[in-house]
Amino acid sequence: MWAELLPVGRGSASGGYRRYAWTAADGECRAWFEEQAKARALDYEVDRNGNQWAWLGDPAAGDAVVTGSHLDSVPDGGAFDGPLGVVSAFAALDELRGRGARFTRPLGIVNFGDEEGARFGLACVGSRLTAGTLTPDQAHRLTDGDGVTLPRAMEAAGYDPDALGPDPERLARIGAFVELHVEQGRALDLSGDRIGVASAIRPHGRWRFDFRGEANHAGTTRLADRRDPMLPYAETVLAARREAALAGAVATFGKIAVEPNGVNAVPSLVRGWLDSRAVDQESLDSVVGAVESAAREYAAAHGVDLDVVRESFTPVVEFDHVLRDELARILGTDTGLTVPVLGTGAGHDAGILSGSIPTAMLFVRNPTGVSHSPAEFAAEDDCVAGVRALADVLEGLACKEPARG
Ligand code: HGY
Numbered sequence: 509m510w511a512e513l514l515p516v517g518r519g520s521a522s523g524g525y526r527r528y529a530w531t532a533a534d535g536e537c538r539a540w541f542e543e544q545a546k547a548r549a550l551d552y553e554v555d556r557n558g559n560q561w562a563w564l565g566d567p568a569a570g571d572a573v574v575t576g577s578h579l580d581s582v583p584d585g586g587a588f589d590g591p592l593g594v595v596s597a598f599a600a601l602d603e604l605r606g607r608g609a610r611f612t613r614p615l616g617i618v619n620f621g622d623e624e625g626a627r628f629g630l631a632c633v634g635s636r637l638t639a640g641t642l643t644p645d646q647a648h649r650l651t652d653g654d655g656v657t658l659p660r661a662m663e664a665a666g667y668d669p670d671a672l673g674p675d676p677e678r679l680a681r682i683g684a685f686v687e688l689h690v691e692q693g694r695a696l697d698l699s700g701d702r703i704g705v706a707s708a709i710r711p712h713g714r715w716r717f718d719f720r721g722e723a724n725h726a727g728t729t730r731l732a733d734r735r736d737p738m739l740p741y742a743e744t745v746l747a748a749r750r751e752a753a754l755a756g757a758v759a760t761f762g763k764i765a766v767e768p769n770g771v772n773a774v775p776s777l778v779r780g781w782l783d784s785r786a787v788d789q790e791s792l793d794s795v796v797g798a799v800e801s802a803a804r805e806y807a808a809a810h811g812v813d814l815d816v817v818r819e820s821f822t823p824v825v826e827f828d829h830v831l832r833d834e835l836a837r838i839l840g841t842d843t844g845l846t847v848p849v850l851g852t853g854a855g856h857d858a859g860i861l862s863g864s865i866p867t868a869m870l871f872v873r874n875p876t877g878v879s880h881s882p883a884e885f886a887a888e889d890d891c892v893a894g895v896r897a898l899a900d901v902l903e904g905l906a907c908k909e910p911a912r913g
Pocket residue numbers: 623624631853854855856
């Protein structure tokens with residue numbers, strides 16, 4: 509399964525992935541998911557928001573146990589962020605069938621669409637629409653860097669954007685959602701554990717800073733006559749790092765768009781995207797607030813206008829304590845060890861859904877902690893341990909009398 513998915517959407521230069529929502533690469537990933545579902549005689553469906561589901565048993569029976577993740581990537585992302593959770597879900601089912609497990613609850617495997625928000629800027633579009641925290645109207649207004657709106661992109665991929673909307677009936681049938689994910693940090697590497705259980709997701713968001721100046725000739729315009737938006741942008745990037753360090757938070761300007769983007773022209777517009785995350789809402793608000801007010805000062809000093817727009821935001825997530833502890837109990841019983849419970853700064857569909865249903869996460873060791881990079885890696889024996897752990901968790905949750913001796 510892993511080998512079949514590996515080449516899909518892989519960029520040649522960096523070896524990273526460009527699996528953006530509703531693109532051809534996304535379509536190939538979706539075809540792979542459908543193939544895996546049908547190869548296991550699972551009931552395959554695509555929901556109104558384009559999320560893919562594979563069912564063992566009838567979800568209408570309710571109280572289903574669902575596992576899965578996402579297949580889309582950030583620009584030049586790694587192979588594991590998302591796909592490891594989906595591949596492990598199918599592999600865990602294979603493992604349970606091998607054990608002769610008897611399911612007493614419906615089991616679902618899901619691929620949530622557009623988790624990274626790489627194309628349209630908003631994270632977790634598929635799960636937010638399903639949970640109702642993103643309205644169809646808001647989704648319809650999402651536009652990519654080429655001006656293509658989400659509806660047009662969906663239609664081009666053969667999906668109906670008018671079907672988008674909340675799906676409370678679907679969520680009401682789910683008793684627990686468990687997402688396995690490669691750790692995006694080194695906690696497990698440092699503790700020497702293969703598997704961890706998530707406790708919380710720190711609050712985080714994305715803000716777009718539009719610095720509007722005046723296009724002019726780079727070679728003839730006197731410095732005093734310029735309204736160069738690149739200058740307040742550069743000062744704001746440094747302010748973000750300073751404010752984050754002061755607050756024990758993180759802040760990154762990782763994406764920039766310059767118009768007209770000419771070597772010999774003072775830009776008219778510099779658009780920069782801030783990603784900031786902190787241990788709590790208060791810290792996050794103070795970092796972003798400080799960065800924004802510094803940016804306004806810098807912009808004014810250069811005769812540049814500034815607009816700041818919050819494009820994506822996820823409040824702190826505390827995973828369901830009962831489910832979290834159940835996972836830790838199951839995994840602890842198997843290994844005789846206490847499984848580490850760790851927080852994360854990375855957002856996930858499990859976080860978005862935690863407001864609607866009990867959700868939990870399993871992390872698989874990432875020896876370097878690197879993620880959102882072609883260098884992202886997890887060792888095969890850790891990934892196999894992840895499949896076994898997921899199988900044990902699914903068995904513990906969905907099979908009343910575990911088949912194991
Ligand atoms: O950005 C994140 O935290 C996640 O990878 N979408």
